[in-house]
Amino acid sequence: MKQLFTGLVCLMAIRATAQTPASTPSPLTVEKIMQDPKGWIGTSPSDIFWSEDSKTLYFNWNPARAKSDSLYKIALMGDRKPVKVMPAERRNLPLATGSVYNRSRTLKLYEKEGDLFLLDCKPTKNGTPPPHRLTNTVERESSPAFSGDEKKIIFTRANNLFTVTLATGEITQITYFDATPKKPETKPNSQEAWLKRDQLALFDVLRERKAKKDEGEKITKTGQFKRPKQFHTEGRQVLNQKLSPDERFVTFSLVKSAQGAKTAIVPNYVTESGFTEDLPARTKVGAPTASSELYVYDIQGDTIQAVSIKGIPGISDLPDYARTGPTPVPDSSMRRGPSAGATGADTTGKTKKTTERNVAISTPIWSEDGKHAVVIIRASDNKDRWIMRLDPATRQLKLLDRQRDEAWIGGYGASTSTTGFLADNQTLYFLSEADGYSHLYTVNVVTGEKKQLTNGKFEVQQVQLSNDKKFFYLTTNEVHPGEQHFYRMAVNGGERTQLTTMTGANDVTLSPDETKLAIRYSYSNKPWELFLMDQKPAAKDRRKAADAPKPLQLTHSLTPEFQAYPWREPALVTIPARDGQTIYGRLYKPAKPNGKAVLFVHGAGYLQNAHKWWSQYFREYMFHNLLADKGYTVLDIDYRASAGYGRAWRTGIYRHMGGKDLTDNIDAAQWLVKTQGVDAKRIGLYGGSYGGFITLMAMFTTPDVFAAGAALRPVTDWAAYNHGYTANILNEPYSDTLAYRRSSPIYFANGLKGHLLICHGMVDVNVHYQDVVRLTQRLIELRKENWEVASYPVEDHAFVEPTSWMDEYKRILKLFEERL
Structure with a gap:
């Protein structure tokens, strides 16, 4: 009771003196504020995720002030008190990130410690059943995905694509990337060709053996035991392999490492060995950079060819600074540095010869019906971002949106993770700074019609599509540049419904059934804590504010010592x-x-x-x-x-x-x-x-x-x-x-x-x-x-x-x- 009373007194003191404390019972010192924050402040909850039935919250936390954080859970149907997750339960939990669902969200696929797992999300009387292990190998399986018909699992192993049929367990290799150098093909000269023909004409056994060999190769190429096309990477790295929903095409990137790029070294003097050890660091700006190309493997046509960038609009456009002469020194302070004659990009003022800029092409984003593929292309100088439709059969690109910035493409609007198709399988959503702020747009990949869904002097910072693809969930700072709130908006735009109410930052993790918000919340003088509320609109009318859902605080992380000071x-x-x-x-x-x-x-x-x-x-x-x-x-x-x-x-x-x-x-x-x-x-x-x-x-x-x-x-x-x-x-x-x-x-x-x-x-x-x-x-x-x-x-x-x-x-x- 005494501790409770002390806590209430401290809380009242904090509220009463939050702006300018009249007195501080325990003066701050550098030693106090710079000590280990675990023991002095407390550890806020992090890495929040839900159980598939939306009845349990999981998060990392450390109220015991141990050396490292532990996994905790809160059962919403119980007393809602945090409980430490035992190792046996933790082993069966899917990872918080990197999971993929089937379209009906009844199955969840994920990688854990290099193996693949499949979780049946349909709850039973005993809760969600344990996951089914699909692989148990020394080699790592990664990047799992469902096939277009959802009858197979696609994954990467040893840098190649494979599928496993769910009904039979049959594993099929889709690609065959060979890192060994390709042997040069040599054609026989006239003498060798004549000698071969003469040998076959002379000896029946040689002719019979050749005929059998040719027939066997024909069966291998055209029969049921057809193998994937061998592709020699010639020292290049294979990345981002992806199988199209109809399983006809594989797209992948080939990355060629920079030649002659010198890496800096950082000496480490205080080491266990007693010797100075060199730490590998990084290259410096302007060093040669890697280059990449996007390839399409047409499984049906048995061809592998690169996507041409020649047709990209403005691919050879120079930035403004490279088309003009020296820029004048902006102020007199430059006189203390280099001479006023320091040159800019082009000392002659002449236009430089234009060439195609290097670009990086993203992994295609496919519509669920498999009819449309979109890629996001970034210029190596970061002055351009193109969103283009890709026809994998012809490897042709069609422009959907171009964002040009004479400074550089960046900000929230540069994100590629907030891009996807709506339910009609033709409308693509994306973020762009086209009007000067990060806002949400859509474009029809067939007609090219573009629409801006949000606008104003604020930033859309995060975007999430609802399970039924009828709504967007947005995080924006439209209330104030210094606040972050969570909104719901119809996919065709219109009014945004504010869902969070607390002033400050609201980092929301939506429950799988989208009925509840787990909110990691903080204020300027209050560290992050975990809150829970139902998904209901925030009350606009003050008279109705009392009826609005109230966030429930689930964690209390701060130490009494930290709370004693009126921050x-x-x-x-x-x-x-x-x-x-x-x-x-x-x-x-x-x-x-x-x-x-x-x-x-x-x-x-x-x-x-x-x-x-x-x-x-x-x-x-x-x-x-x-x-x-x-x-x-x-x-x-x-x-x-x-x-x-x-x-x-x-x-x-x-x-x-x-x-x-x-x-x-x-x-x-x-x-x-x-x-x-x-x-x-x-x-x-x-x-x-x-x-x-x-x-x-x-x-x-x-x-x-x-x-x-x-x-x-x-x-x-x-x-x-x-x-x-x-x-x-x-x-x-x-x-x-x-x-x-x-x-x-x-x-x-x-x-x-x-x-x-x-x-x-x-x-x-x-x-x-x-x-x-x-x-x-x-x-x-x-x-x-x-x-x-x-x-x-x-x-x-x-x-x-x-x-x-x-x-x-x-x-x-x-x-x-x-x-x-």
Whole structure:
């Protein structure tokens, strides 16, 4: 009873002082907030999935604070209390992801530990029956699917396609990919041909044996024992094999590895062996990349041929930057870096010769009746995405939709997983940024008629088709950029019905019968918990709100120690940018301001942090509470390129990282001075990864704005980062030199005035420690003295050890306390 009473008192205290706590019974320290979060905060539920009868919820959880999470379940028909799943039951459970159903959803097919299983989803008196094991082999079987007539199971083994007939268990090999080099065919010369004819003319036994051999080969090719066509891959990798619903065609991709691509190495100094060991890392942007082609194996015609890309509209279109001359330097800060004559993509201004761009073609998406196949094609420079109908018999492509972006195709609208056919087997749905925001569209693959189903200044982030294919379930941020809600909408568009009600983020896992929502929910000062509610519309009328379904909280994950502190609810604010745009931010206001301010710069580039849910930067969130307790005003913003605000915001950094993304932070700092009483000479900033990069650019190119900065695991030179991320934004270093020069902090290091702290893990295989080493040498040569580097020998890009977190944030706090 005493514990219950204490918990109620703590809960009341949290609610009463959520905005600006008047007093803190247990002061925050770096040691406290950076300790192992399992024991200090608690572990939120994750990886949620349902039983096939929709009566039991499963999820990973760790209320016992063990070394690793365990599987728990909640029976909806019982007391709805979490119970740990025993090993015997767990072994029989299907995987939460990667499963496929037959059309009636009575059978479920999945792979587990390299074998295939089939589950009968029809419940019995004793619940769902155990799964039926289809394979039990040393070799791995994967990518299971039902055949078009649902009488067979299709799967991959040893990089080839097989089928197993459910009625008989007969296994048939569909493809025969041979990795050994194909022997060159040699034709006999005149002498050899004459000698062979002469031998057959002379000897009856040779003629008889040849006739028998020829007849046997004819029977093998045309009879019931016909084997799949042998195909020599010639060193190329086979991927994405797929059998058409009518079992006539197999599509597959052949990937040719890049030649001459040098891989960076990351030395590991602290090892069990006592010797320095090299960690293989990645290539750098601009290195040669792999190429791929889509092939069609016509089983009936016994032919294998590639799909031609020549007919793709705009396949040879150059991007704008490659068709124009040098881009002028955007601002005077460039004078501290390379000369004003630094060139862009084309120093002559002449149009380059056009050639077909490399593309990647997706695995075909087939209609259920097997009559239509659609592929999604991406250009290697990521300026184009085509959705095209594929005729496998002729290997011809027909355009259905083209999305062109002179920056790069990206955002939620670039997803290929949210694409499929509706019930009519002719209408394809997909996401696109065509109108500037990620929205849902349909296109008729026969007539080409296209329709936009959602529109407005918000983003459709996830799409799921209902079992009967009459409705879409959507996750959007249309209520507010900082909220995520779950909706239902008819497949032909129209009004969206909001199903979730709680302010914050609602990550929904729908029950198989679609009657219940399992919601992983959080708010800005409340970590994720699991809730349950019936699928009913949210009440629009306040008078009816009392009758609306109320989410039931199923888990309580937080420790009493964590709940004892009155965690702030950051104020969501809007800040005017210099170009007229609106910046969203999270503001932590101290009870007793001291005139100091700190800006936090989130990482990842395309990520959102100014929102109403529990941040993935939870350590930073706690640190911001600590700073606010000390009188600091803290602000973190969704600068240009952050997620959730549409295409223009997403691509605002194209060809100039450290441009608008940096000026957004400068505008935010000036807003703090104008509206929050902050001293303009006592502002600092910090961030990790991309946030570390922005910190460097701020300290080097706008040295009078920030008095101190902490750059954590920062990119110092974008030419040293990976291809997949960097080439989208800055193109390639040898073809767009200007973009890299004006975007890389190492060229601007001479501008450093304030005090700089750099922290980096030495076994970082993402942003390599070499980045900091090169910048260190640059600062030494520039005779700079107001900087320091802290190295962490056992840490990768994301720190793991609590002692590393503690050391890093003690240094950050010391920097701000001493220099602001």
